[in-house]
Amino acid sequence: MRSWTRPDIPPLPGRGRAPRLHDDSSGRFLDTTPSGDTPDATLYVCGITPYDATHIGHAATYLAFDTLVRTWLDAGLTVSYTQNVTDVDDPLLERATATGVDWRELAAGQIELFRTDMAALRVTPPDAYLGVTETIDEIAAAVDELRRRGIAYTVPTPDAAEEAGEDWYFDIAAAEAATPWVLGSESGLDRPVMSELFAQRGGDPDRAGKRDPLDPLLWRAERAGEPAWDSVVGRGRPGWHIECSVIARETLGDRIGVQGGGGDLVFPHHEFSAAHATALTGERFADVNAHGGLVAFDGEKMSKSLGNLVLVSQLRAAGVEPAAVRLAILAHPYRDDWEWHRGDEARAAERLAGWRAAVERDAAAGVSGAGDALGAELPGADVPGADVDDALTLLEGVRSRLHDDLDTPGALDAFDDWFAEPHSAASHALAADALDALLGIRL
Structure with missing residues (x-):
């Protein structure tokens, strides 16, 4: 998948320093200078689910990590940056059904709008920009490897399109016994908080047949009317978290420098994408877990589900200079929650x-x-x-x-x-x- 045009970045005299970033896993500020074993500064930032792009909350996340990339470049580092696109997922399919638009057409249009907004905001594009639909085989192979290691199990799925269809789940207890990862090691949250967030953010704690209510989905068996692909673990499509761990490892290696995204990804998404990677490699996924704050509008967190969105494209269409949008966002500390106000x-x-x-x-x-x-x-x-x-x-x-x-x-x-x-x-x-x-x- 193509990204967008890279902005010209003028050279500056001298060199800056790689920044110290707050690591949400440890609660400490950590140096992001690459070690001798990893000469490149590596960054993975979770991309959009393309059904309603690009609101100010999106822009704030990508501007934060664009600032990181620019600061690394100013320090003379070589940067390898990957971003995914969740171009098949429940929210996208639900929006496509509600609007009567083919899900592929909806995704393509929103991805192009996102590209246009990022180029207008002069955001440095990722070196690898990959959709889930481009990496189905690799993701399925990772699920199969987790199965082979005894860290994945199936749950009977009566509503699957095929009679023998089964969903695959990640086994938290087995992963904790076999790997350096333990539940909460990435997010720093306790189980009651994780349980609440899991239910709010796409998890299925009440699914019958699961070994642990927090076990996350790895592979969803085909349902009638849903997109699906043939694979070594059956016909279906990937779960949310495994896609990012696979895309990151395929493009950046087994251990990356910084995993980034919005603050609402701390759990369950980044917790479990890191857990999946660690279960496959035996080592920690990322040296630093950095997250941007959430942006509110009209007193509520800006989100697609609430519909209280301020879109970059709408501001641009109204004649607002993209540099002013960028300046308005960068006036806030990237880790803070804040509210966009009219004007x-x-x-x-x-x-x-x-x-x-x-x-x-x-x-x-x-x-x-x-x-x-x-x-x-x-x-x-x-x-x-x-x-x-x-x-x-x-x-x-x-x-x-x-x-x-x-x-x-x-x-x-x-x-x-x-x-x-x-x-x-x-x-x-x-x-x-x-x-x-x-x-x-x-x-």
Whole structure:
């Protein structure tokens, strides 16, 4: 599956540092510099289920991890980034049925809209962008391997399309006995909380025949009217969590640097995708588990099920500059829950206009070295001239803020302070490059 156009990222003088990220598994801030055994910085971010893209909550997640990618690149690291698309799943099929649209057509349209939104927001695309429907054989083989190891079992399925159809489930107890993983080791949650979230987020705790109410589905036997594929574990389709563990391992290796996504994926999705991978490899899935906060609107978490969505495409259609949408989102700490308010995009546009006006102000005032500020040439990315010392100070300050758990609000505040003072054209050019390269906002 193709992703989207990669934005141009201007080179900057010197090097930043790989950021320290909050790891939700341990509750500690961990360095994301790759170890000697894994020279690439590797990132897996869960992608969309394509039935209603792209709302501000989506955008906040992908902008957070785009900031991570940009910060890694600024540190001189090679980045390998994978994102999936859950292009077959119950919510997609339910929306297709409700709207009378073929599920494949619905998915294709929403994936294209998502691509367009990501390109407009200047989000760095993943190196591997894979749909579940492209990896059916690999996922089924992983389920079969779990079966072989005694960590998967079947549950009779009376409503399966075939008389002998059976669903496959992951055996938590068997996995805990055979692997380093134990329930809660990734999410840090206790069982009562996990039980509540499992029921809310696609789990089936009351399914008859399961060994543990929290055992997650690995493979769903074909039901009448549902898409299905022939496989080594029967005709059907993948469960939610196994798809991500397989796609990540197929593209990034058995152990990855950072697993990322929205905060509502901590459990059960990331807990069990990590558990599946560990059951297959015998080692921890990801060094760091990082999650973005949830975005509310009109007092409720922004979600497709509630319908209280602010769509990036709608803002763009109304004439809102994508840079202003990006600026409005990055003004919030990525780990915090926050609420989008009507007019946030206008306030961000005013902030952006103020920065642009500062450039014009200094050019009109003839500040030393002023000229075409945004087009001024630096003497060289590695050896900037003395007239940009103030911009170099800004750059180091911004790098310091992003090193500290991707503190984008602090970085933006540094730009506010900087643009409030007069500067030369060359300094403005370097500041603009820093804003573009590290925060994806082009003056």
